[in-house]
Amino acid sequence: MDDLGPLLTLQEHDLALDRLRHRRATLPARATVATAESEIAKIDLEVAVLREPLAQLARNQERLEDEAQALAEQAKAADRKLYSGEVTSPRELQALQADIEQLKRHQRTVEERALEVMEEREPLDAQMHALAITREERSADLSAARAELAESEGEVDAEIAIEVGLRDSAAATVDAPMVALYERCRANAASGIGAARLVGHTCQGCHLTIPATEVDALRKSPPGTVAHCDNCGAILVP
Numbered sequence: 001m002d003d004l005g006p007l008l009t010l011q012e013h014d015l016a017l018d019r020l021r022h023r024r025a026t027l028p029a030r031a032t033v034a035t036a037e038s039e040i041a042k043i044d045l046e047v048a049v050l051r052e053p054l055a056q057l058a059r060n061q062e063r064l065e066d067e068a069q070a071l072a073e074q075a076k077a078a079d080r081k082l083y084s085g086e087v088t089s090p091r092e093l094q095a096l097q098a099d100i101e102q103l104k105r106h107q108r109t110v111e112e113r114a115l116e117v118m119e120e121r122e123p124l125d126a127q128m129h130a131l132a133i134t135r136e137e138r139s140a141d142l143s144a145a146r147a148e149l150a151e152s153e154g155e156v157d158a159e160i161a162i163e164v165g166l167r168d169s170a171a172a173t174v175d176a177p178m179v180a181l182y183e184r185c186r187a188n189a190a191s192g193i194g195a196a197r198l199v200g201h202t203c204q205g206c207h208l209t210i211p212a213t214e215v216d217a218l219r220k221s222p223p224g225t226v227a228h229c230d231n232c233g234a235i236l237v238p
Contacts, residue, residue, distance in 0.1 A: 004195070010170045011195045017160065017167060032141075036138050040135060040142065060117050068114060191205065193232060198218070205234035206229060219238055
């Protein structure tokens with residue numbers, strides 16, 4: 001029955017590879033990267049939500065400031081005309097004076113509205129600024145975490161490469177059809193056990209008891225006889 005013994009060596013290397021790949025997938029830096037990416041995505045969403053109302057307020061403020069400037073220029077032009085001597089009729093002078101006052105009142109109203117819009121913008125601008133600072137901090141955290149992850153992955157990948165070489169060497173000592181059978185058993189097993197030592201009446205893959213009649217029959221079989229655990233499906237190696 002020792003002919004199947006190399007399967008156990010192969011199994012050990014495969015389990016070692018499973019552990020290494022699990023370790024690679026669950027590196028602490030990977031979780032840190034995921035957290036930083038999630039936080040940045042959340043910040044970007046908040047920025048996107050703020051961007052349009054801020055842009056609208058900015059447009060409104062610019063429009064109002066332009067309007068106030070135009071009104072101021074109109075009032076100055078009318079004021080120059082008032083004192084230029086060009087207009088001599090008292091009625092026309094009075095009407096021009098009234099126009100100037102109306103223009104200035106309108107200008108003040110527009111300027112007040114522009115100030116209100118500016119005040120509306122201030123908390124949103126502050127919030128956007130705070131988000132930009134936080135995003136910069138999270139981006140720095142993300143860069144550091146990615147560098148740490150790359151370094152950790154490199155270390156684990158080096159271990160995996162060594163273990164793959166040992167596994168390939170072990171597989172080379174077993175007939176290809178037997179390796180294929182073992183790999184099928186391993187693929188079908190939730191535990192990843194394709195071959196297990198039979199100790200007494202217990203399968204070491206699932207640690208359940210094999211019926212005595214089956215164990216006796218297996219032990220009396222010619223070397224290399226393949227039998228499977230009824231519980232986990234692993235190839236039994238007496």
